[in-house]
Amino acid sequence: MDFDLVPPTGVGPLRIGMTRHAADAALDSLRDLFAISESDRPGQHIFRPSGLMISIHCVRDMLEATELGRPSSQTDRVLFQGVDVFALPAREVVRRVGEFTSIEEDPDDDASFVAPGLLLSFWRPFAADDEPEEEQGYYFSSVLLARPGYYDTPAQAAERLQQRS
Numbered sequence: 001m002d003f004d005l006v007p008p009t010g011v012g013p014l015r016i017g018m019t020r021h022a023a024d025a026a027l028d029s030l031r032d033l034f035a036i037s038e039s040d041r042p043g044q045h046i047f048r049p050s051g052l053m054i055s056i057h058c059v060r061d062m063l064e065a066t067e068l069g070r071p072s073s074q075t076d077r078v079l080f081q082g083v084d085v086f087a088l089p090a091r092e093v094v095r096r097v098g099e100f101t102s103i104e105e106d107p108d109d110d111a112s113f114v115a116p117g118l119l120l121s122f123w124r125p126f127a128a129d130d131e132p133e134e135e136q137g138y139y140f141s142s143v144l145l146a147r148p149g150y151y152d153t154p155a156q157a158a159e160r161l162q163q164r165s
Contacts, residue, residue: 003052003068005080007118007145014056014066016147023056023063030054050076053142065146070139078143085122090140091129093122111137119146 003011010016013026024043031040037047045055053069068078070086078085083096094113097103097120106112111127114120121144128137 001048001076003054003076003078005078005085005120005143005145007080007115007120008148010063011066011068011078011145014054014063016063016065016145018063020058020061020063023058027054027056048076050074052076052078057146063147065144065150067142067144069142080120080143085140085143087139089129089132089138090122090124090127093140097122114151116151119148119150120144121146121151 005011008016010018013029014023015026018026020043027046028042030048031046032049035049037049040046043056045053047053048071051070051072053067055067055069056063057065057067071077074087077087080097081100083093085093088096090111090113094103097113097115101115101117103113103115106114106121109123111124113122115122122140122142123144124137124139124141126137128134132138
C-alpha cells in the first residue's frame with residue numbers, strides 16, 4: 001500500500017486537526033485485520049505486516065502529528081511527491097525533497113532534517129551516508145508530518161498567535 005504524505009493535511013485517512021476519536025478510528029482502519037501485531041497500541045500506534053509503524057500524536061483532543069517508521073519490506077511505501085522516503089538513501093531523499101521546498105539539517109542532530117515549510121521531519125539514529133550496508137544510518141528511519149507551529153519555540157508560538165490577531 002502507498003502512503004502519500006500531504007503536508008500539512010495528513011497521510012491517508014489521518015488528517016491533521018481531526019479529533020482524537022476520529023484519529024483513533026482512522027489509525028484503526030489502517031490495520032491489517034489478518035495480521036494484527038502484538039505491538040499495536042490502539043490510540044497510539046500500529047504496525048502493519050510490512051513492519052511499517054504508524055503513530056499518532058494528539059494534544060487537547062486534536063491530531064497534531066503523524067509519524068511513520070521505516071518498513072522492513074516494500075509492500076508498504078511512504079511517498080512525498082513521488083519520492084519514496086524510506087527506500088532511497090537519506091541524502092537522496094534530502095536532495096529530492098529540496099527540489100520542492102527548503103530542507104535543513106537539524107542543528108542539534110546531523111542525521112535529522114526538517115522541511116519547516118512543509119512541517120515534515122526526517123530522522124535516522126546516525127549518519128552513514130557512504131555505507132549502504134549500515135541501513136540505520138544510510139536510510140531514514142522515520143518521518144513526521146505535523147500541524148503548523150509544531151516545531152515552534154514558545155517565543156515563536158507567541159509570535160504566531162499575535163500574527164493571527
